[in-house]
Amino acid sequence: MFVERQSRRVSVFLSKEILTLLVGVFSTADPQTDMAAASNLLSEDQFLCSICLDVFTDPVTTPCGHNFCKKCITEHWNVSDRCQCPMCKEVFTTRPDLRVNTFISEMVSQFRQSAQQKASSSSSEQQESKPGEVPCDVCTGTKLKALKSCLVCLESYCETHLERHLTRPGLKRHQLMDPVENLEDRMCTKHDKPLELFCRTDQTCVCMLCTVVDHKMHNVVPLKEEYEGKKVELEKTETELQEMIQKRRLKIQEVKHKVELSEEDADREKAEGVQVFTHLKESVERKLNELINTIEEKQRTTKKQAEDSIRELEQEISELMKRSTEVEKLSLSEDHLHLLQSVQALNIHHPPPTKDWSEVSVPPASYEGTVVRAVSQLEETLSEKMKTLVAEVKMKRVQKFAVDVTLDPKTAHPQLILSADGKQVKLGDVKKNLPNNPQRFSHVFVLAKQSFSSGRFYFEVQVKEKTNWFLGVTRESINRKGLITPRPQNGNWTICLTNRNEYQALDYSPVVLSLKSGPQKVGVFVDYEEGLVSFYDVEAAALIFSFTGCSFKDKLLPFLGPGFNDGGMNSSPLIISPVNQTP
Incomplete structure (x- = not known):
């Protein structure tokens, strides 16, 4: 067992030496430049923990030579019934004493720094998130505009942070969609699982656990299937709405056209009305002038009769006054012969010829019935005129x-x-x-x-x-x-x-x-x-x-x-x- 452990340590040491040699190949006077060059030779996949699928944090190496985050491998062994490597499945009789691999940790640190510099350089070319746009959840400092949201990670990513989901095999299976806010609303509040199914029975979105608990035996389909169905329904509804909108727009045009026709009819009616009433007004004025002329003619006739009588009376008065003067003068005479001769000559017993005015009179002009007759005649005239004018208007209208x-x-x-x-x-x-x-x-x-x-x-x-x-x-x-x-x-x-x-x-x-x-x-x-x-x-x-x-x-x-x-x-x-x- 001791020999096996030693050989494994040698293997780890050789791996470290190989990496050192790789770095040395591109070594320069600047150590930071050396590490940057080394990091350029390595891809992100080489610095990912196979348990959390993220870049190493406090990387440790197992006796079998595989690397993991210290926290990841520790928690894995804590929940596992035996101590074995997650990668090669080698079983360890006792839990190995894990220490942070300083070399890999330094490489990871350099890789993170390089990635951040790359992200910073890329972010300057990307669009900053504006009000109303979904920001990237990973960006620190200036938030860039998110290009996609992940329904598995419940995060939104800009172009730089989205790259892992497009290149990593494990993340490629995640469901991406156009960026949306409040991704937590897409999680089941009861089971903390993604809402990826739809219950047609209850018409609600559910998670996988809901289908075996609250929605057991219900008609449950994937969200995509229901989405496609609803999309077809919405397209149909949209078509119907557009048809309704079009019909109403046509109705608006029809109503506007009716209003235009009504305005034209109103203008025509006003013009015809003005014409009709102008004719009627002219007829009334003509009849009024005739009435005034009739009355004035009667008045002129009466006045002429009176003037003729007055002139004749004044003529007789003149003759009588002349005779009166002669008689008065003669009556004052004291010459008997002259008086008698003059009386005989004057023939005073026969006054100058005059008219008997006792039966003569000048009656006032009679206007009684003149207005009534004129109005009656006007009414007949207007009635005939109105019939004629209305008929003419109707004729013009149909013509x-x-x-x-x-x-x-x-x-x-x-x-x-x-x-x-x-x-x-x-x-x-x-x-x-x-x-x-x-x-x-x-x-x-x-x-x-x-x-x-x-x-x-x-x-x-x-x-x-x-x-x-x-x-x-x-x-x-x-x-x-x-x-x-x-x-x-x-x-x-x-x-x-x-x-x-x-x-x-x-x-x-x-x-x-x-x-x-x-x-x-x-x-x-x-x-x-x-x-x-x-x-x-x-x-x-x-x-x-x-x-x-x-x-x-x-x-x-x-x-x-x-x-x-x-x-x-x-x-x-x-x-x-x-x-x-x-x-």
């Missing part, structure tokens, strides 16, 4: 939705003649030989090429010099063969002129239209969403008829029928006219 309409020859009855531009249609004398396609009418009707399935549209058709015509809109799927009865129940909303002067709205039951005069041009307005079809006398700016409460579920197309020739009296064409949108 803003004017669309370009052209007739489709594929739908026209073979006897109809269409103009080259598709704007006119009339009945010809000869039925043309055309393909009887499904779109073509078997009655003298024709459709436009344009169809509408939403919104509002308006077009005008000249019906001048015609004694028979049909005009309106129809759904695209209307039956075009055989007997055709234009009615809403058949998908058609039409008005017509028959028998030269009989106007009808072809409702569910035909409605006779009483018109003051026959329209020369008819406007057709459709509001798809409101279910409204209205017909207007364009020149009179008057509503002819409206179909309301309609239910449109199909495309709508303009529908025209020029009617039969009526002995040549109805030979004029129906003409789709451009809409004159007066300002």
Whole structure:
């Protein structure tokens, strides 16, 4: 046994001598430089304790020649049932007397110093941790920004201190993640073990010990598996949220657009209101001026009558005063002959001719009822004016939705003649030989090429010099063969002129239209969403008829029928006219 121990001591001594020789190979005048050169030849793995996997602290050598931290090997033997080398498993009958290997301790010290210098040099190139960033837990002094956090060590590392986890086999198995704070929150508070599992039963993170104690028989999966599942759910939720966000953004745009349209409508309404009330104001002012002129004319007539009477009275007074003066003068005369002769000459018994004013009077001008009649006339005028102005406003409003309409020859009855531009249609004398396609009418009707399935549209058709015509809109799927009865129940909303002067709205039951005069041009307005079809006398700016409460579920197309020739009296064409949108 003594010889064995001696040989082992020699082995340790030779190992020390070999290291010394290695250092001597690169020796210089500076011992610190010598040790630095030696440390450069050695890697960190050569200074790691195989028990704590860290750089030696107070390194000691066992009789078998392996090195450990003094504390590590001591604690290992304290808990072990026998004394043996953790590396080669050699058993010692008695616990060896361990002393610190001063040579290895010096080498470790030099290695630590070199590593610190290297770390210090590297740290100057790395980024210092800023507020809100995770700092390195190993750095002393200035804390550098952590690149990764270890879920096993529960520490965060900068680039320098992370190197061991990337190079050491034992540390490579540790789970690294992007740096996070409060790594202690990732430990089970009950068992002080990493939370590396997820209990789906209780929807909570657990450690390995939890699965055999509190969560036994529960559905437990690795965190990564649950993470992947939750990530898929979150991505789906994120997609749904983005869709919801997009819908709401579109709704915001829609609302903003509605507001813009509302502002435009408000501006248009104000302009139209100003125009209407300006006209009404002008009418009122005109009637007021007429009233004032009437009253003033009456007053002038009365005044003239009075002035004429006063002038005549003053003339008579002048004559009478002249006679009075003569009589008075004569009465003062003492000459008997002269007085008698003068009286005879004056003919005093017959005064100058005068008018009997007892029955003459100048009555005051009568204004009673003048204002009432004027107001009554104004009311009638305003009523008619308002009807006209409102009708004009409505016409302008629907004319803003004017669309370009052209007739489709594929739908026209073979006897109809269409103009080259598709704007006119009339009945010809000869039925043309055309393909009887499904779109073509078997009655003298024709459709436009344009169809509408939403919104509002308006077009005008000249019906001048015609004694028979049909005009309106129809759904695209209307039956075009055989007997055709234009009615809403058949998908058609039409008005017509028959028998030269009989106007009808072809409702569910035909409605006779009483018109003051026959329209020369008819406007057709459709509001798809409101279910409204209205017909207007364009020149009179008057509503002819409206179909309301309609239910449109199909495309709508303009529908025209020029009617039969009526002995040549109805030979004029129906003409789709451009809409004159007066300002």
